Amino acid sequence: MVRVGRVLLSYYSAFLLLLVWEGVAQAGLVRALFLPPVSTILAQGAALVADGTLVTDSGISIVRALVGLGLAAAVGIPAGIGMARLRAVHWFCDPFVTIGFPTPKISLIPIFILWFGIGHLSTILLVGFGTLFPIVVATYHGARGVERLWVWSARAMGAGERDVLWKVVIPATLPFIFTGMRVALPLSLILVFTSEMVAGGGGLGFILINAQRYFETPTVYAALYAVLLIGFVFDRLLLLARERILGWHEEATKAVTEAEV
Numbered sequence: 108m109v110r111v112g113r114v115l116l117s118y119y120s121a122f123l124l125l126l127v128w129e130g131v132a133q134a135g136l137v138r139a140l141f142l143p144p145v146s147t148i149l150a151q152g153a154a155l156v157a158d159g160t161l162v163t164d165s166g167i168s169i170v171r172a173l174v175g176l177g178l179a180a181a182v183g184i185p186a187g188i189g190m191a192r193l194r195a196v197h198w199f200c201d202p203f204v205t206i207g208f209p210t211p212k213i214s215l216i217p218i219f220i221l222w223f224g225i226g227h228l229s230t231i232l233l234v235g236f237g238t239l240f241p242i243v244v245a246t247y248h249g250a251r252g253v254e255r256l257w258v259w260s261a262r263a264m265g266a267g268e269r270d271v272l273w274k275v276v277i278p279a280t281l282p283f284i285f286t287g288m289r290v291a292l293p294l295s296l297i298l299v300f301t302s303e304m305v306a307g308g309g310g311l312g313f314i315l316i317n318a319q320r321y322f323e324t325p326t327v328y329a330a331l332y333a334v335l336l337i338g339f340v341f342d343r344l345l346l347l348a349r350e351r352i353l354g355w356h357e358e359a360t361k362a363v364t365e366a367e368v
Contacts (some may be wrong), residue, residue, distance in 0.1 A: 175234025187246025
């Protein structure tokens, strides 16, 4: 009960918004076509869960987002570290990052559909391409900002380049990698849902746009609620992983802050 109370207190503004929404809709101040009651939306969501539609399509969207994000991390983290450590890698990759990072990724959806068709592959590759750049940039700045004194100290104690990389550079870069991943995570979901709305092929985006075409407003909002819930849950899981993996970093930061105070 105490834990539930803390959750309600932490997100009271969101619950308050839902209560106001319910009251406005029930009072008829806004037409149900535009703003159905929250209770109606939740009932429709429960019906979609019961018949398996929402669960199946949520799974499709989640798999596409996570596989694409995993591909971006597998390429982006080594590329970012390589750009920071090797001039040749920086020289080769920097033009692509400079051009690709500010490019609106949603505008590339027709190209990916043209190249890879309608289905999992085009969406996964679009997510991988779209989320690659935040990860590369965050990793690069993290690896670039490693204290030279740490590197010199490791080398003075006989550490080779591989040891310096794995025991100094990568641990010091991990907080930046997690920051890049947290930026890339919602971007992966945005790209998945937008691609599904445009190209179809199942997923929450397809449910949402298909329901909108037939003015099934409760279904539209139920899919939207599912999108918001997925984004919230995965963001919390990423923060939990960061806390577990970077416990030493958080403790060190807290100790430094307390010492300064």
